Amino acid sequence: MNFTGIITDWYTKNKRDLPWRKTNKPYNIWLSEIILQQTQIKQGLPYYEVFVKKFPTVKHLALAKEEEVLKLWQGLGYYSRARNMHKTAKFVWNDLNGIFPLDYKSLLTLKGVGEYTASAIASICFNEPKAVVDGNVYRVLSRFFGIDTPINSTEGLKTFKLLAQSLINNDHPGIYNQALMEFGALQCKPQNPDCSVCPLNSACAALKNNQVKELPVKLKKTKIxxxxxxxxxxxxxxxxxxxxxxxxxxxxxxxxxxxxxxxxxxxxxxxxxxxxxxxxxxxxxxxxxxxxxxxxxxxxxxxxxxxxxxxxxxxxxxxxxxxxxxxxxxxxxxxxxxxxxxxxxxx
DNA sequence: AACGCGGGGAT
DNA sequence: ATCCCAGCGTT
CATH class of the missing domain: 3.90.79.10 (Nucleoside Triphosphate Pyrophosphohydrolase)
Known part of the structure; x- marks a missing residue:
């Protein structure tokens, strides 16, 4: 089996039971993706539950006051996500007849939706083969392929995006994208991954070269x-x-x-x-x-x-x-x- | 291309 | 302490 097949196979056996995996509705997927930007699932999960309960559809969210949205977002951080999310809900409801854009390119025009989120929604909801590249993907790919190009350099961004796209499963891109991220979160963890039980350990470049701890490479840190x-x-x-x-x-x-x-x-x-x-x-x-x-x-x-x-x-x-x-x-x-x-x- | 933007979890 | 997290918008 190849890389893509092994990842997908691992996912069917190890994936967590999460609420946004029970639906393919663009509204719900979009909501979950915004909440999970730079946010761990454990932290974002209760917020997702509250938002889908309070705002079951994009119409409900569009008709809310920004202050109410921010109050529910309180404690989650990166509050521009909440402001942009509300703005986008109003746009979809008022200007798009309540229908989310149907492909990657048009999804990108939404406030708060960048390359990652557009890829996620397009692949999960519309089966469009666009590879997601998030922190998990950088880590898994840099280790498995032994790439030490800094992930936040211009060259690194390009390299990993191309590589991720070359690996995508064209038949089930949404499943594959989620599988790769889940694999990064649970198996190919940042600290102390248990490589002895990894289904990719026989072909992992980082493991072979004893570089698991060193990869991925990231440039500098912000000064506090x-x-x-x-x-x-x-x-x-x-x-x-x-x-x-x-x-x-x-x-x-x-x-x-x-x-x-x-x-x-x-x-x-x-x-x-x-x-x-x-x-x-x-x-x-x-x-x-x-x-x-x-x-x-x-x-x-x-x-x-x-x-x-x-x-x-x-x-x-x-x-x-x-x-x-x-x-x-x-x-x-x-x-x-x-x-x-x-x-x-x-x- | 670089920086600002939150808060919490893991080690 | 330090790094990381299903990144994005602005300058």
């Missing part, structure tokens, strides 16, 4: 920056606070948070109370300020560590943008804020 976040948790005597929508193009776009003072170094109480963000909400009012966490809460993102302090500011009245404390929990927020709200008793 430290930022200091100071959140102003206002609490007025009539149980209101200030919760604002993040605008602009940066992190957590369209999610909500307390007023934020960002800085390059640690701030003390005086720095906070003299800051214009503070003054915007507390003018000539009496206030009482206290630091909620003496030690910074370090929220770790891929390329930033956010050293965070929450300042509790009790005041008799708030000047603007006040919302009731109970309502705060209804807004979509970053996990950093959500964690704080869990630990901070609002009563």
């Amino acid at each position: 920056q430290i930022r200091h976040f100071n959140y102003l948790v206002f609490i007025s005597s009539n149980r209101q606070s200030v919760f604002e929508k993040r605008t602009g193009n940066g992190i957590w776009q369209n999610l909500y948070q307390f007023p934020l003072i960002e800085s390059l170094h640690v701030l003390n109480e005086k720095d906070i109370t003299k800051h214009e963000v503070f003054a915007t909400h507390v003018q000539n009012n009496a206030f009482e300020i206290s630091l909620y966490n003496e030690k910074p809460i370090i929220h770790k993102l891929t390329h930033r560590h956010l050293h965070t302090h929450f300042w509790i500011i009790e005041t008799n009245q708030l000047s603007k943008n006040a919302v009731s404390l109970e309502d705060i929990l209804k807004y979509p927020t970053p996990q950093l804020i959500s964690n704080f709200l869990d630990s901070f008793n609002l009563k």
Whole structure:
């Protein structure tokens, strides 16, 4: 049996029972693929269940408010996926009569659908022989064929895409694509794969050359920056606070948070109370300020560590943008804020 | 071509 | 600590 045959055979014996494998509806496959971008199945699975239940069809999703979509997406990260997904749902519903594009090329025009996702949907739903190339595929192919070209170099991208496409099963491309990814996730794992039980071990170049640990090769790593976040948790005597929508193009776009003072170094109480963000909400009012966490809460993102302090500011009245404390929990927020709200008793 | 974008799991 | 995860859009 050849590579493709062995992978497919392994898949029929070892595949996990996952909900999106019970359907070929483009809406469901699309939804699962967006959720699973840069996300492990264990993390994404409960979100998929919630979304298909809340939005059974593209129409349901299209008619939802973005804020509702973001609230359900809360905690999953890479929130542009949720914003683009909602945008695409509205586009499909309003401009395409609720019918998803039927081939790879037209799928690519959808916001949030790149080469990987278009290949996945086209192969799984429409039997179009387009090979997916994701992190699993890079790993399996680089090891089996012994390719040390960096997977994130221009040459590597091209090489692996061509190789993957040359291996595709033209009769069952969707099954084969999923098989290769499942094989990478369960058998040809990043760390400590058990090559003794691998059905490809007799022909694997990396195993033969003792390079399993070294492959795939990936260029550089992003340097982590430290930022200091100071959140102003206002609490007025009539149980209101200030919760604002993040605008602009940066992190957590369209999610909500307390007023934020960002800085390059640690701030003390005086720095906070003299800051214009503070003054915007507390003018000539009496206030009482206290630091909620003496030690910074370090929220770790891929390329930033956010050293965070929450300042509790009790005041008799708030000047603007006040919302009731109970309502705060209804807004979509970053996990950093959500964690704080869990630990901070609002009563 | 390089970078920004989250959060969690595994080792 | 470090790497990785069913990647994509922007610059």
